[in-house]
Amino acid sequence: MNQDQLKEQVGREAVKFVEDGMYLGLGTGSTVRYMVDALGERVANEHLNLVCVATSERTAQQAAELGITVRNLDDVDHLDLTIDGADEIDDNFQGIKGGGAAHLWEKIVAINSTKNMWIVDESKMVHKLGQFPLPLEVIPFGSTHVLKKLTDMGLHPTFRMTETGHVMTDSENYVIDLHLNEIDHPHELAAQLDGIVGVVEHGLFLDMVNTVIVGRSDGPEVLRARD
Numbered sequence: 001m002n003q004d005q006l007k008e009q010v011g012r013e014a015v016k017f018v019e020d021g022m023y024l025g026l027g028t029g030s031t032v033r034y035m036v037d038a039l040g041e042r043v044a045n046e047h048l049n050l051v052c053v054a055t056s057e058r059t060a061q062q063a064a065e066l067g068i069t070v071r072n073l074d075d076v077d078h079l080d081l082t083i084d085g086a087d088e089i090d091d092n093f094q095g096i097k098g099g100g101a102a103h104l105w106e107k108i109v110a111i112n113s114t115k116n117m118w119i120v121d122e123s124k125m126v127h128k129l130g131q132f133p134l135p136l137e138v139i140p141f142g143s144t145h146v147l148k149k150l151t152d153m154g155l156h157p158t159f160r161m162t163e164t165g166h167v168m169t170d171s172e173n174y175v176i177d178l179h180l181n182e183i184d185h186p187h188e189l190a191a192q193l194d195g196i197v198g199v200v201e202h203g204l205f206l207d208m209v210n211t212v213i214v215g216r217s218d219g220p221e222v223l224r225a226r227d
């Protein structure tokens, strides 16, 4: 099975956990895209009553086109479950997210969700975080000074750019990626990054996920991370 087939496999597996009447958070990314397609099929075929909150404009648009009810986070009082992708997951079920620049909204939705599930192909499972560049969402105003500060801290930052300029998030902020190779102490790094003025949010998602579904050639593996 190639990577796309594994992503589709976990997307389809994840929607089996969705129950009628749920308030559901929808993540962002290429794996989630398959999940939302599968969810749309269930909504159409089984007439499920779901209320969904999306973590990006992209996901909101896809879901709405499939006839899934999408509301703003501020218009719901709770979320039962959020299903999202991840860029890396380590042996302790800590994660890096934000490869698609959506980690700010994703983290806000995640912390307001009773349960969180991540769906990944097996290439995302690592022993130690950090091979994947760690994304930060930063306020454009003064961002070159934030970049310099991060450089001085030895965190090897680069702005994430397109051919035409800065990658912009849905909140119209910039993204800085930290090229760390290995993150020995994720909690300490998270606390350091939380303390930098101008950094809105980082892509370390620590102690957050309850269930991980890993796509493997011999079938999806469901891992329980925490209650």
Ligand SMILES: O=C[C@H](O)[C@H](O)[C@H](O)COP(=O)(O)O
Residues within 6 Å of the ligand: 027, 028, 029, 030, 031, 032, 084, 085, 086, 087, 096, 097, 098, 099, 100, 101, 102, 103, 106
């Ligand atoms: O910002 C994007 C998100 O954190 C994604 O969930 C993450 O990058 C994984 O995306 P994909 O499923 O495309 O690898």
